Amino acid sequence: MDTEPHPLLQVAFPALLRHARTTYSAAMRRALIEAGYDDIPGNGLYVIGALAIGEAPLSQIIAELRVSKQVAGQLVDALVLRGYLDRRTDPQDRRRLTITLTERGKAAAETQAAARAAIDAELVARIGAEKELHARQALSALIDIRRDAEAAAG
Template identity: 35%
Template sequence: MRQGCFNAPVQNSDAMALSAALLAAAGDLTQRIHEGVAARGFADLRPAHGFAFARLAPGGASVTELAAHLGVTKQAASQLVDEVVRKGYAERRPHPGDARARLVVLTERGRACTRAAEEVAAEVVGEWAELLGEQGLYVLRDALARIAPYGPVRPAW
């Protein structure tokens, strides 16, 4: 239980197997959500848009906040906002209390897409529940919550 244990209790190969499983699960989840959302009528979006929507959904965000969330430059975030605005998923509003900034908020279509993503995620997680059992799923959720960092979303590579 001591910290900084130098005789690593984890073999390198074990660590790689665990890492590979985590990355495979994450990649598969992303792919499944992407496909499921596309199948529900939102085929003009990529996974990156979903991560943006996750930040925009609870009340909107500025371009700079979105850029920090996605881990890209604000120019890149601005281009992404241009795109989702053009496609009708979001709109730019004046920012209350800061005339420089603009608040990017989801439109009804953007919220519908977010709900679709939630449905697909629930579907996939439901499959996991069948594989792991309710308790196993709870344990997984708890473990991931402990090791998952806060901060910007990063690509799995």
């Protein structure tokens, strides 16, 4: 039995988070490419995944990316041109646009979700459901710390 501590336990937490995120993004990107969705821009994965969940308006999703309005507009334009998003004028307020996933966007979101679920399952297989829950709690606490700091800063 290996009693040596894992070498990554000495790595700073922000670096661990970055590398762990790469595990998910690489798996999702691979699955999307294999399924024929090889033209999604980097932040497009986040936008498509978040829209598929449907819990936040596009403006909030874009704000969470922490990019300029110009970059956000270019991202949405690229996703519309590549057939992942549909942009229409809101019939009740002609000044507003509504952005929804197209069928292609929904299929890409399903592919992305399946890849994410596979990594989640492998994680649980390696560390167990209780530790996976603890990891989620720790990450949720980090998100709360950021939100509290932003709220306090006004």
